Amino acid sequence: MVKARLALIPYPNSVEYTGGSIPAVSIDPEGASVTLCGLQDFAEDTAAEAYILHIGAEEIKIIAPQKIGVFYAKQTLQQLREAGGDVPCCKIFDQPRFAHRGFMLDVARHMTTIENTKKLIDALARMKMNVLHWHLTDDQGWRVPVEKYPRLIEVGSVRARSHFGQQKVDEPYGGFYTHDELREIVAYASARHITVIPELDIPGHMTCAIAAYPQFSCTEEQLEVGDHEGVYEDILCVGKDEVMQFVYDVLDAFCDIFPGEYFHIGGDEAPKKRWKACPHCQQRMKDNDLQNEEQLQGWFNKQVAAHLAQRGKKTVVWNEALKSGQMGDEVIAQSWFDPGRHAIRFANRGHAVIMSDNGSNYLDYPYGRIPLKKIYKYNPFRFGLTRKGRQSVLGVEAPSWAEYMRDFDRVCYMTFPRLCAVAENGWTRKKNYKDFRARAEQFVPQLVALGIYPALPGIWDPSPKTRAQETIDQAKGLYHTAMMMRHDEA
Numbered sequence: 001m002v003k004a005r006l007a008l009i010p011y012p013n014s015v016e017y018t019g020g021s022i023p024a025v026s027i028d029p030e031g032a033s034v035t036l037c038g039l040q041d042f043a044e045d046t047a048a049e050a051y052i053l054h055i056g057a058e059e060i061k062i063i064a065p066q067k068i069g070v071f072y073a074k075q076t077l078q079q080l081r082e083a084g085g086d087v088p089c090c091k092i093f094d095q096p097r098f099a100h101r102g103f104m105l106d107v108a109r110h111m112t113t114i115e116n117t118k119k120l121i122d123a124l125a126r127m128k129m130n131v132l133h134w135h136l137t138d139d140q141g142w143r144v145p146v147e148k149y150p151r152l153i154e155v156g157s158v159r160a161r162s163h164f165g166q167q168k169v170d171e172p173y174g175g176f177y178t179h180d181e182l183r184e185i186v187a188y189a190s191a192r193h194i195t196v197i198p199e200l201d202i203p204g205h206m207t208c209a210i211a212a213y214p215q216f217s218c219t220e221e222q223l224e225v226g227d228h229e230g231v232y233e234d235i236l237c238v239g240k241d242e243v244m245q246f247v248y249d250v251l252d253a254f255c256d257i258f259p260g261e262y263f264h265i266g267g268d269e270a271p272k273k274r275w276k277a278c279p280h281c282q283q284r285m286k287d288n289d290l291q292n293e294e295q296l297q298g299w300f301n302k303q304v305a306a307h308l309a310q311r312g313k314k315t316v317v318w319n320e321a322l323k324s325g326q327m328g329d330e331v332i333a334q335s336w337f338d339p340g341r342h343a344i345r346f347a348n349r350g351h352a353v354i355m356s357d358n359g360s361n362y363l364d365y366p367y368g369r370i371p372l373k374k375i376y377k378y379n380p381f382r383f384g385l386t387r388k389g390r391q392s393v394l395g396v397e398a399p400s401w402a403e404y405m406r407d408f409d410r411v412c413y414m415t416f417p418r419l420c421a422v423a424e425n426g427w428t429r430k431k432n433y434k435d436f437r438a439r440a441e442q443f444v445p446q447l448v449a450l451g452i453y454p455a456l457p458g459i460w461d462p463s464p465k466t467r468a469q470e471t472i473d474q475a476k477g478l479y480h481t482a483m484m485m486r487h488d489e490a
């Protein structure tokens, strides 16, 4: 039988052609017959998300163990319908390679409106992704009201200016989401089988909270909300009991809004300079027999993870939070930049990790640094992972940091189609770049119909010269300015 390819992203794991074809316009995802089956027909780890789909001339049948599989079968049908033409009759037997297929949206540096966030969620759902990691606080802005601490919004949600790299805007920037809006997003995502993982980045990246409550830092110096990129030296003083209480109160407030199983507490880029000089932090170390400041962060992580466990949550941390060497199953690690290979060793000990290596997954990096082909060829089974370590890889996630992304057009331009590659990395076992690229081009009109405008195909895989130039420009903080100009011209 002639091998036809289906216009699908991500590509299904098994397709058997049964002969003949039907016109795409005749496909009605909601009109398919649905039968629920047991989990036993599928490989264990992601069986709950599996589905079988029969596309026949007479009938379309979905068989799946759970509602989520039915939902994914319907996404497959929706994509085939929208791609148009004729669809070959076939039997699809499908389940994801990884359980965690995520996208991280940074709204601390620049916000994405609720309406536009829904468009992103629609795209995630269409591509069978199941996690929206929402980076809600950072040095440059606090976006979630907490009743006990009103100054987090009054002071912490607005910065006086935005000086990111070569982009300098000398006017205030701020905003926040109401609890109703946050819950609206959680519900919208949940209806599409997407979990929202909120991130409260602690103890570093807290300049906005310290600007609102200077007593929460070691020096108690009055700071401004962050106005530039990079790593800030002032972090939460974890030697003070009132700071621990603040953290627990905020965690509780977030837990009331976000019902999901996972909670991200950041833990990245927390310089220890202030802790070394702080009597409260040094006392905390003495009281708990801690040898150094990394262990103090380990102690802090453990307190926070225990608090979240009481609320029924699993705690996720960036790989730096593993440096204390004390973390175990109380956390899941997200690996982004890990020269010390802490996340690899952590996984090899059997603890869960999410792979987000910045050199292959950061959607805010220029296409010249991470072309579509590079992100597609990313192997989450990093060098050094043992068999046990590989089994500990929960999945893949692509972060999109927003220092340089001032509006939704730019988020879309940087994110798509590279996120399509991430979706396929998370789902499809046998991959082929040439074939994927063709399918990605076919997929563009579907994104546009969702209100998302991807980068033009000419940008996806830049020439070696452009790659070199954009990599240098990025290092100099120039890239985003040049990119904006090209983008505005297009």
Ligand SMILES: [Zn+2]
Residues within 6 Å of the ligand: 217, 218, 236, 237, 238, 239, 240, 274, 275, 278, 279, 280, 281
């Ligand atoms: Zn301190």
